[in-house]
Amino acid sequence: MKGNPGRAGLALALGFALAACSSGNAPTWTYAAAPVGTPGGQTTASVGGAAGQASPAPPAAAASAAPTTMPGMGGSTAPAAAPVADPNAPAYTLYPPEAPALLPGTVHDVDFPIIEKDITVAKGFVVHAWTFGGTVPGPAIRVHLGDTVRVHLTNRGQMSHSIDFHASQTAMDHQMVEIKPGATFTYTFTADYAGVWMYHCGTAPTLQHIANGMFGMVIVEPKGGFAKVDHEYAFVQSEWYLGAQGQPADYLKAASGAPSPDFVVFNGVASQYKDNPIPVAAKDRIRIFILDAGPNIDSSFHVVGTIFDTVHKEGISLLKGNPDGWGSQAVDLSPAQAAIIELVIPENGSYAFVTHAFNFVGRGAVGVFKAGAGATMSH
Ligand SMILES: [Cu+2]
Numbered sequence: 001m002k003g004n005p006g007r008a009g010l011a012l013a014l015g016f017a018l019a020a021c022s023s024g025n026a027p028t029w030t031y032a033a034a035p036v037g038t039p040g041g042q043t044t045a046s047v048g049g050a051a052g053q054a055s056p057a058p059p060a061a062a063a064s065a066a067p068t069t070m071p072g073m074g075g076s077t078a079p080a081a082a083p084v085a086d087p088n089a090p091a092y093t094l095y096p097p098e099a100p101a102l103l104p105g106t107v108h109d110v111d112f113p114i115i116e117k118d119i120t121v122a123k124g125f126v127v128h129a130w131t132f133g134g135t136v137p138g139p140a141i142r143v144h145l146g147d148t149v150r151v152h153l154t155n156r157g158q159m160s161h162s163i164d165f166h167a168s169q170t171a172m173d174h175q176m177v178e179i180k181p182g183a184t185f186t187y188t189f190t191a192d193y194a195g196v197w198m199y200h201c202g203t204a205p206t207l208q209h210i211a212n213g214m215f216g217m218v219i220v221e222p223k224g225g226f227a228k229v230d231h232e233y234a235f236v237q238s239e240w241y242l243g244a245q246g247q248p249a250d251y252l253k254a255a256s257g258a259p260s261p262d263f264v265v266f267n268g269v270a271s272q273y274k275d276n277p278i279p280v281a282a283k284d285r286i287r288i289f290i291l292d293a294g295p296n297i298d299s300s301f302h303v304v305g306t307i308f309d310t311v312h313k314e315g316i317s318l319l320k321g322n323p324d325g326w327g328s329q330a331v332d333l334s335p336a337q338a339a340i341i342e343l344v345i346p347e348n349g350s351y352a353f354v355t356h357a358f359n360f361v362g363r364g365a366v367g368v369f370k371a372g373a374g375a376t377m378s379h
Helices: 006-025 206-211 251-255
Strands: 107-122 125-131 142-143 148-155 184-190 195-200 214-220 231-240 263-266 278-280 285-294 299-303 310-312 316-318 331-333 336-343 349-353 366-372
Touching: 107 142, 107 263, 142 148, 184 214, 195 206, 195 285, 195 336, 206 231, 206 251, 214 231, 214 285, 278 310, 285 331, 299 336, 310 331, 331 336
Parallel strands: 107 148, 142 214, 231 285, 278 366
Antiparallel strands: 107 125, 148 184, 195 214, 231 263, 285 336, 299 331, 299 349, 310 316, 310 336, 349 366
16 A cells, blocks of 8 residues: 555546646637537548548448337437537537646545536537546546556446446456446456556446447556656547437447447547647657547547657557667557557647548547647637
């Protein structure tokens, strides 16, 4: 227990990290005056190639063996059509792109309230999401290799949920247990391996719970920790399968064998870092923690105009300065895979980051790093 600052202190530490993200070194992150858009069609600039094209949102084949009582299904046997953008939908809240701070000490108590709430996931589109901590993705947790993490869950929602930490090794019937509305549960694990790890709700159908927002990342630093860089960002790629406005994600859409998400997003909101470019500077060294939470679609993470000199993907490493001069252009991530990527911004200008599966760039999977003149956070 040496070094354990106690639950209050750690909760405070996490809270600080979150608070710093929401109000900290960048200008306020609340997006204002969002224009009306159509799914995937709200973009206007040339960055991102397919951006600006109308969303296809094609009708998906009806899934056949889905249960009939799940929220988000609406009692229907066919996937929902794409809803129409609501000009009165609340503006989205920008999700902080900065990676969380390393928690101090070696034993961590983290509070994860389970909250079901409306979230604007793109301009004009609201989902009644299920969340860990009130955001999609849920809070990122960052610890040392070997640390103990105790996650205190309180279910404030209307249905049962659970949690599964991929950073842990435990029997599913031991800790990935049902947490009924009003109940509490503490999930305890040791961070046995370094990496970026997914966590998600595992309550059946797990697809529905992930598709409706119940996921996030755990960062376990390698032995000796990470070298200091100029900026660290954390991005979770995921999909939204829209039901009606203000309803949970559409289960049948998500369950299709050829899923066609309405939006593919970084940190929960379509194109948010394209609308609000992330300011960097020429020659800055950037570390990106990137997780593909899915639930269904792969990522091919790429930063236009840069080359990754360091990649740690699922325990396999490309190292800067390797004797044969290898580099990397895009990192392939299947759902539940993650990577740590480093690059240097070569010169002033804009650098789009995307999944290089370009049919999804126009559906929201695009952001921008901006270096040099004008590289301030826009609103
Ligand atoms: Cu759940």
